[in-house]
Amino acid sequence: MCTVNIKVDVSVIRSINPALTSIESIERWLQNQVNFMIQDQIENKSESREFTHNVTVEELYGAIEKDITEIYADL
Helix, strand or coil: CCCCCCCCCHHHHHHHCCCCCCHHHHHHHHHHHHHHHHHHHHHHHHHHHHHHHHCCHHHHHHHHHHHHHHHHHCC
16 A cells, blocks of 8 residues: 545535544545546456447447447437
8 A cells, every 4th residue: 555645625624524624634535536437447447348348349339330320319
């Protein structure tokens, strides 16, 4: 693990969540937000890999053709 320093506008953070009344509570909240973003990135990357490995080229072209047909059908 590493420690990084970031600058945030405390008034903006408090406008998001007025319960964040101390620097310590803001630090905990920000750490949770960063943890959530990292986990989300990991899951999205995993889903992306899963998608590319489980779909044939023909299936992918079929999905694209279907999407294009549906888009132009609405015009």
